[in-house]
Amino acid sequence: xxxxxxxxxxxxxxxxxxxxxxxxxxxxxxxxxxxxxxxxxxxxxxxxxxxxxxxxxxxxxxxxxxxxxxxxxxxxxxxxxxxxxxxxxxxxxxxxxxxxxxxxxxxxxxxxxxxxxxxxxxxxxxxxxxxxxxxxxxxxxxxxxxxxxxxxxxxxxxxxxxxxxxxxxxxxxxxxxxxxxxxxxxxxxxxxxxxxxxxxxxxxxxxxxxxxxxxxxxxxxxxxxxxxxxxxxxxxxxxxxxxxxxxxxxxxxxxxxxxxxxxxxxxxxxxxxxxxxxxxxxxxxxxxxxxxxxxxxxxxxxxxxxxxxxxxxxxxxxxxxxxxxxxxxxxxxxxxxxxxxxxxxxxxxxxxxxxxxxxxxxxxxxxxxxxx
Amino acid sequence: xxxxxxxxxxxxxxxxxxxxxxxxxxxxxxxxxxxxxxxxxxxxxxxxxxxxxxxxxxxxxxxxxxxxxxxxxxxxxxxxxxxxxxxxxxxxxxxxxxxxxxxxxxxxxxxxxxxxxxxxxxxxxxxxxxxxxxxxxxxxxxxxxxxxxxxxxxxxxxxxxxxxxxxxxxxxxxxxxxxxxxxxxxxxxxxxxxxxxxxxxxxxxxxxxxxxxxxxxxxxxxxxxxxxxxxxxxxxxxxxxxxxxxxxxxxxxxxxxxxxxxxxxxxxxxxxxxxxxxxxxxxxxxxxxxxxxxxxxxxxxxxxxxxxxxxxxxxxxxxxxxxxxxxxxxxxxxxxxxxxxxxxxxxxxxxxxxxxxxxxxxxxxxxxxxxxxxxxxxxxxxxxxxxxxxxxxxxxxxxxxxxxxxxxxxxxxxxxxxxxxxx
Numbered sequence: 001x002x003x004x005x006x007x008x009x010x011x012x013x014x015x016x017x018x019x020x021x022x023x024x025x026x027x028x029x030x031x032x033x034x035x036x037x038x039x040x041x042x043x044x045x046x047x048x049x050x051x052x053x054x055x056x057x058x059x060x061x062x063x064x065x066x067x068x069x070x071x072x073x074x075x076x077x078x079x080x081x082x083x084x085x086x087x088x089x090x091x092x093x094x095x096x097x098x099x100x101x102x103x104x105x106x107x108x109x110x111x112x113x114x115x116x117x118x119x120x121x122x123x124x125x126x127x128x129x130x131x132x133x134x135x136x137x138x139x140x141x142x143x144x145x146x147x148x149x150x151x152x153x154x155x156x157x158x159x160x161x162x163x164x165x166x167x168x169x170x171x172x173x174x175x176x177x178x179x180x181x182x183x184x185x186x187x188x189x190x191x192x193x194x195x196x197x198x199x200x201x202x203x204x205x206x207x208x209x210x211x212x213x214x215x216x217x218x219x220x221x222x223x224x225x226x227x228x229x230x231x232x233x234x235x236x237x238x239x240x241x242x243x244x245x246x247x248x249x250x251x252x253x254x255x256x257x258x259x260x261x262x263x264x265x266x267x268x269x270x271x272x273x274x275x276x277x278x279x280x281x282x283x284x285x286x287x288x289x290x291x292x293x294x295x296x297x298x299x300x301x302x303x304x305x306x307x308x309x310x311x312x313x314x315x316x317x318x319x320x321x322x323x324x325x326x327x328x329x330x331x332x333x334x335x336x337x338x339x340x341x342x343x344x345x346x347x348x349x350x351x352x353x354x355x356x357x358x359x360x361x362x363x364x365x366x367x368x369x370x371x372x
Numbered sequence: 373x374x375x376x377x378x379x380x381x382x383x384x385x386x387x388x389x390x391x392x393x394x395x396x397x398x399x400x401x402x403x404x405x406x407x408x409x410x411x412x413x414x415x416x417x418x419x420x421x422x423x424x425x426x427x428x429x430x431x432x433x434x435x436x437x438x439x440x441x442x443x444x445x446x447x448x449x450x451x452x453x454x455x456x457x458x459x460x461x462x463x464x465x466x467x468x469x470x471x472x473x474x475x476x477x478x479x480x481x482x483x484x485x486x487x488x489x490x491x492x493x494x495x496x497x498x499x500x501x502x503x504x505x506x507x508x509x510x511x512x513x514x515x516x517x518x519x520x521x522x523x524x525x526x527x528x529x530x531x532x533x534x535x536x537x538x539x540x541x542x543x544x545x546x547x548x549x550x551x552x553x554x555x556x557x558x559x560x561x562x563x564x565x566x567x568x569x570x571x572x573x574x575x576x577x578x579x580x581x582x583x584x585x586x587x588x589x590x591x592x593x594x595x596x597x598x599x600x601x602x603x604x605x606x607x608x609x610x611x612x613x614x615x616x617x618x619x620x621x622x623x624x625x626x627x628x629x630x631x632x633x634x635x636x637x638x639x640x641x642x643x644x645x646x647x648x649x650x651x652x653x654x655x656x657x658x659x660x661x662x663x664x665x666x667x668x669x670x671x672x673x674x675x676x677x678x679x680x681x682x683x684x685x686x687x688x689x690x691x692x693x694x695x696x697x698x699x700x701x702x703x704x705x706x707x708x709x710x711x712x713x714x715x716x717x718x719x720x721x722x723x724x725x726x727x728x729x730x731x732x733x734x735x736x737x738x739x740x741x742x743x744x745x746x747x748x749x750x751x752x753x754x755x756x757x758x759x760x761x762x763x764x765x766x767x768x769x770x771x772x773x774x775x776x777x778x779x780x781x782x783x784x785x786x787x788x789x790x791x792x793x794x795x
Binding site: 031032033034071255260263264269270271272274276278279280281282283284285286287288289290291292293294295296298303307308309 | 649
């Protein structure tokens with residue numbers, strides 16, 4: 001592959017509420033066994049990108065822990081590898097990453113020292129599959145300066161939260177509006193870009209000189225008439241984790257057979273850090289309907305239309321309905337949970353009741369846990 | 373200079389013929405166990421958990437699955453700069469090339485491998501037991517006793533003792549005598565096939581005994597060391613240890629994992645069992661599913677009902693299907709409306725719709741009643757069973773079978789249906 005990868009994984013998002021209290025958005029658990037960054041990392045690995053840099057900043061510990069070894073995504077190579085760049089104080093810079101472009105600017109030597117002619121930039125909070133090789137092919141064929149991966153959004157999917165764009169018949173981007181108050185266009189940018197490495201270095205250096213820090217506002221929007229910026233439209237499943245309801249719905253999507261089939265059964269696979277947990281165990285009294293259960297779980301109660309992440313314990317006579325139970329949660333006997341997201345490592349006492357009435361309720365419980 | 377205090381040699385070359393069609397294409401240590409594991413995962417995980425980071429795995433019979441499973445040892449953290457896991461198949465020599473003819477002969481043929489680590493002690497293991505054991509504690513015992521050979525032993529019920537190699541010890545645990553499968557056992561301490569040797573003692577014994585045909589630890593090397601007067605000690609082990617050498621013991625050991633509090637606990641944080649995980653997604657249960665007393669591996673899809681069973685990774689169980697008291701290994705697909713009773717289904721098997729396994733009375737197997745018994749229906753890997761057939765107890769099926777192979781869609785109890793040829 002003639003490209004290196006950059007994953008922007010540093011952002012926070014207050015719309016994730018308590019869920020981003022202790023973790024980066026890119027480290028959000030997805031679909032029982034994965035973290036959101038696994039999708040972008042696996043896509044890069046499967047597209048034969050050999051060298052990948054991950055820029056982390058907000059709650060970096062959570063993501064660094066997940067990336068503690070590069071072998072799960074097959075990046076532990078002599079040529080290339082996985083690089084994690086967290087802001088560092090240097091002789092001539094003591095700032096945090098002030099924006100996406102600034103993050104790249106502060107690590108420009110990574111770009112300068114690479115020899116691959118192209119760069120794939122992607123955010124780490126998307127749930128999707130893509131062959132970056134095809135995007136690069138398209139980029140070269142269109143003689144584009146920047147190619148933006150984009151997608152038409154279904155009605156009601158909150159276009160206003162994204163960068164929206166309009167293309168001409170040749171797919172060149174004519175209009176680009178970042179998070180418009182009222183969206184005029186239904187095509188959104190997926191936050192995935194292909195750009196020539198030297199071009200990127202040049203643009204980033206220019207930005208830095210002018211104290212501009214944001215890749216979208218200060219590069220895409222400003223250069224759209226000057227440079228050849230093209231859109232590459234995808235049709236397949238793509239979701240971005242930007243709010244609690246996005247997060248909830250994305251996880252619930254995996255209860256649909258077509259989504260599971262697309263991600264779990266069809267080539268290529270999505271990889272993740274392996275946890276070496278025993279198989280899930282179902283004791284008498286367990287009853288599971290339309291749900292996903294991950295390895296290491298022990299189930300004694302009823303689970304319905306829910307996603308249960310790894311290593312959770314569900315006690316006797318419990319009912320879990322339309323909920324997401326994150327990793328390593330202990331749920332005591334006779335507990336009723338409906339429309340909730342239960343934060344990881346939580347301990348819920350016996351005989352409790354948690355119901356999200358109008359909205360999804362986030363349950364953070366830190367009780368003492370007594371187990372064998 | 374390379375120096376390792378103790379290295380392990382893991383004997384994984386045996387066929388395990390008493391597992392019948394389960395080992396027709398894979399070595400016994402590579403047979404799936406407990407939903408997501410393979411038998412060899414247990415000794416390998418014990419090694420790394422005990423701080424033994426150099427393991428030679430001796431392979432001979434059908435090594436492909438074993439080789440791909442072990443790879444460079446990443447799942448067990450045995451990918452090391454120095455040491456780690458090395459697969460050791462028999463190889464051609466300028467003179468007398470031969471297969472591994474016995475347990476000790478296999479070790480003898482790899483003296484150079486062991487020598488390259490300058491070990492003080494060599495741990496001999498076999499790849500066909502399910503147990504958790506801290507070899508470091510056994511080594512401490514070995515050192516404390518000043519032993520040259522330490523044999524791990526386990527108390528077994530006296531009436532079963534005649535099936536094992538039995539050690540007779542004094543009050544200091546020193547072995548005074550031993551008997552191989554004695555008719556009238558004088559002790560109930562059975563050898564577990566786990567030995568710690570001083571490297572010097574082992575090397576000397578192997579070289580001296582090199583010409584012995586089918587050189588074996590139990591039959592030749594241990595008696596030789598004993599005769600020479602080397603101090604032999606018995607290390608008593610009281611944990612869970614299961615030989616899964618027969619279909620019924622294999623079935624039982626799997627079933628013990630589904631007890632509410634199993635004797636052999638896979639959920640212990642401090643003694644994890646590692647395996648190569650190829651399948652990561654969670655398991656899906658449809659509205660029509662029902663599961664009770666089961667363990668199920670990653671990525672399986674359950675549309676039917678499963679009771680008292682051990683299900684591997686990536687298994688599909690169709691709608692209206694009822695699985696009871698069975699073991700189903702990785703990637704097997706079971707159609708709709710089937711009934712499985714006490715069946716062992718190997719990997720990558722395809723079972724059609726409305727198939728019934730394990731029906732009717734128990735009839736002894738016609739070809740190998742000593743292998744296929746206890747009422748278990750056994751299906752070998754990559755087999756195909758067509759729609760709508762009924763299969764009796766103690767029957768065996770292996771290979772691609774079609775409706776024509778079943779008289780009136782029925783395979784009577786105790787029948788053996790093994791289709792030759794590759795797929």
